[in-house]
Amino acid sequence: MSVCRRRGLLLLLALALGSAAAGSGDAPPQVRLPLEPGSVRFAVIGDTGTGEPPEYKVAAQMERYRARVGYRFVLMLGDNIYGGDKQKDFAVKFEKPYATLLNAGVAFYATLGNHDNPTVERVYQPFHMGDSRYYTFIQDDVQFFALDSNYMDPAQLTWLEQQLHDSKARWKVCFFHHPLFNSGKMHGPDLDLRSHLMPLFVQYKVNVVFSGHEHMYERLKPQQGIHFFICGNSGKLEKHDLRPSPDEDAAVDTQRDFILVEIRHDSLSFETVSETGEPLDAGSFPRELEASAR
Amino acid sequence: MSNSSRRRKKSGLRSLSGLAVALFAWLAVAGQSSPLQHFEENVTHYLSVTHDLRDRIQPSRSVHQIHEQRLQLANGIRSARTGAKQGQIFTPDVAAMFTQLMATTLDGPQGKRIRTSLRHAEPVADIALTIDAKYPDNVPLQSTPPSLLLNLPRLPRGMEYRIVGSSLVLRDEDADTVIDYLPGALSSGSGSPR
Numbered sequence: 492m493s494v495c496r497r498r499g500l501l502l503l504l505a506l507a508l509g510s511a512a513a514g515s516g517d518a519p520p521q522v523r524l525p526l527e528p529g530s531v532r533f534a535v536i537g538d539t540g541t542g543e544p545p546e547y548k549v550a551a552q553m554e555r556y557r558a559r560v561g562y563r564f565v566l567m568l569g570d571n572i573y574g575g576d577k578q579k580d581f582a583v584k585f586e587k588p589y590a591t592l593l594n595a596g597v598a599f600y601a602t603l604g605n606h607d608n609p610t611v612e613r614v615y616q617p618f619h620m621g622d623s624r625y626y627t628f629i630q631d632d633v634q635f636f637a638l639d640s641n642y643m644d645p646a647q648l649t650w651l652e653q654q655l656h657d658s659k660a661r662w663k664v665c666f667f668h669h670p671l672f673n674s675g676k677m678h679g680p681d682l683d684l685r686s687h688l689m690p691l692f693v694q695y696k697v698n699v700v701f702s703g704h705e706h707m708y709e710r711l712k713p714q715q716g717i718h719f720f721i722c723g724n725s726g727k728l729e730k731h732d733l734r735p736s737p738d739e740d741a742a743v744d745t746q747r748d749f750i751l752v753e754i755r756h757d758s759l760s761f762e763t764v765s766e767t768g769e770p771l772d773a774g775s776f777p778r779e780l781e782a783s784a785r
Numbered sequence: 786m787s788n789s790s791r792r793r794k795k796s797g798l799r800s801l802s803g804l805a806v807a808l809f810a811w812l813a814v815a816g817q818s819s820p821l822q823h824f825e826e827n828v829t830h831y832l833s834v835t836h837d838l839r840d841r842i843q844p845s846r847s848v849h850q851i852h853e854q855r856l857q858l859a860n861g862i863r864s865a866r867t868g869a870k871q872g873q874i875f876t877p878d879v880a881a882m883f884t885q886l887m888a889t890t891l892d893g894p895q896g897k898r899i900r901t902s903l904r905h906a907e908p909v910a911d912i913a914l915t916i917d918a919k920y921p922d923n924v925p926l927q928s929t930p931p932s933l934l935l936n937l938p939r940l941p942r943g944m945e946y947r948i949v950g951s952s953l954v955l956r957d958e959d960a961d962t963v964i965d966y967l968p969g970a971l972s973s974g975s976g977s978p979r
Contacts, residue, residue, distance in 0.1 A: 538799055566959075574923055575922060575923065576922075577807040577848065577849075577852065578847070578848040578849045578852075580848075581848045605906065605907055605925040605927060605928055606925050606926075606928055607926075608926075608961065609958065610842075610855055610958060610959060610960070610961040611848065611851050611852070611855070611961075614842055614843070614844040614845060614851055615844075615845070615848060615851065616845060616846045617846060621844070640928060641926060641928040641929070642928065642929055642934070642945055643934070644929075644931070644945075645934065645935055646939075647937065648931070650819045669905075669928060677865050678905045678906075678907065679905045680905065681902050681905055681906065681928070682898045682901050682902055682905075683895065683898045683901070683902035683930040683931055683932050683933075684902065684930070684931060685834050685929075686895075686898060686932070687931045687932070690833075704907075721786070741944070763882070784911070
């Protein structure tokens with residue numbers, strides 16, 4: 492881990508000292524999530540589909556942590572299959588690296604990135620998209636909204652507003668490819684997308700947003716009460732991509748990683764784990780009851 | 786009505802007013818029916834020609850099967866549109882209307898924001914496009930900014946606008962093919978998007 496700033500620095504140092512051997516060998520990982528009975532647990536990955544060894548390395552750590560955490564599903568933040576989109580591409584870039592998870596019954600919920608072929612991926616059953624570019628699903632108290640940030644047309648915006656309006660879930664989690672905020676040099680935030688989505692997110696009290704596209708990890712300070720995570724480095728990695736930003740709480744741009752999340756009642760806990768099994772970032776925050784008030 | 790609905794309606798009204806301005810301008814040139822009507826007729830005709838071929842792509846665990854279904858649809862479309870050329874949907878009057886709409890949008894209050902989003906979206910370089918051919922393998926599908934989509938005529942399900950280099954592409958979502966394209970559409974307005 493080489494990039495950590497301000498508040499993130501102390502946390503990351505403490506994590507590193509407390510788990511020097513966490514990533515080595517077959518020892519069960521030490522997890523900082525509360526692992527409360529009845530909680531909703533899931534993993535988050537982004538920009539994975541390279542089919543190259545680092546993707547497999549991250550996937551191996553995901554399986555190692557699944558055995559300990561028992562998460563049942565994974566959010567995919569787009570760029571699930573880079574390059575070709577033939578049977579062999581899906582095999583090498585998805586089915587093989589995550590074979591152990593798939594065999595264990597872990598469900599993958601995909602969103603589309605700019606490198607994905609929507610014609611194929613939206614009907615590829617293991618991605619659970621139900622022949623739609625955008626969709627929603629509920630796990631206990633949590634409603635997830637998978638959006639297609641490549642093509643945010645009026646029809647999708649209308650659908651999203653209706654779904655958010657009708658949602659009775661305690662937690663609302665949105666995930667899509669292009670980040671509304673981030674400090675990366677490679678791409679940066681999508682300002683036009685932000686101008687259309689933020690008013691909806693604030694009005695309907697979305698709690699958390701996960702995005703990829705920028706090939707690094709970043710956790711931002713809450714923006715108008717909403718927590719933003721970028722995880723675009725579960726396969727691809729753009730080293731030294733970060734530029735200093737006052738909006739950033741923690742960030743990593745020298746290692747690949749994935750995020751573990753646990754939600755129970757009014758609390759969300761997270762732990763970000765590197766390709767070598769080291770914890771990079773961890774914490775928890777309460778559900779904001781009046782997100783639009785700030 | 787919610788605030789965001791109102792906002793979008795307002796925004797939609799702005800778009801409609803922009804569209805109306807363009808339409809009035811082009812009505813004067815075209816004389817009778819408007820370019821927007823022509824565009825809608827062209828789109829309806831495309832869908833009617835390909836209608837019976839759709840609904841063949843069913844969800845599957847087999848990528849091979851998905852490709853077979855997609856290929857059948859694409860081949861059917863090619864047979865039904867033998868000889869289709871660039872400009873069949875974007876006929877001259879429609880192309881002129883779109884060029885005007887793009888210029889108005891890119892020069893308007895959201896223009897700077899749209900250009901920034903296009904730059905941040907991993908822009909795709911200009912490449913050779915062929916009507917009814919598969920969208921090129923290994924070329925990313927660049928995102929289309931929401932403000933741009935808000936200012937273009939709505940499309941029925943199965944068709945979408947995409948940006949390739951400086952062209953505006955009409956893509957068949959089910960067949961993954963290029964229906965038509967408008968070269969230089971993003972060069973409209975006072976500044977290039979990239």
